[in-house]
Amino acid sequence: MRAVINSERIVNYLIWVFFVLVFLSGxxxxxxxxxxxxxxxxxxxxxxxxxxxxxxxxxRKINRIKGVQKNLHIKANANIDLLDIENYN
Known part of the structure; x- marks a missing residue:
């Protein structure tokens, strides 16, 4: 995100430089x-x-991380369910 913010600053700076040069030309x-x-x-x-x-x-990176977290959560729930079934029997 820092790169995006820095590049936005650069673009804004270039826009201002362009217009200053144009209007200084009279x-x-x-x-x-x-x-x-x-x-x-x-x-x-x-x-x-x-x-x-x-x-x-x-x-995409954020969604990939969320997907991994969701998969880990599902696997953890599945393991707990299997343990509960074994203990129940």
Missing amino acids: STILVYIIPTFPLFLIFVFLIEMILVAKMLRVI
Whole structure:
């Protein structure tokens, strides 16, 4: 999760740097926005896709851990039930 948060900070920082550079350029604002904005959107989209992939990987790990815990719980219950049946007989 820490990597996801850090990459979000980097993306936010890059967005601010982009807009500061564009608006500091003054009279050449349209010259910078028109050619670079589509490239900028593609760049942001790629970073978002990387973030989504990382988040999905983390979610899969969490679900895998939950599944293992559930399986251990079921096995423990099955063993207890078998012991109870043996003691009952």
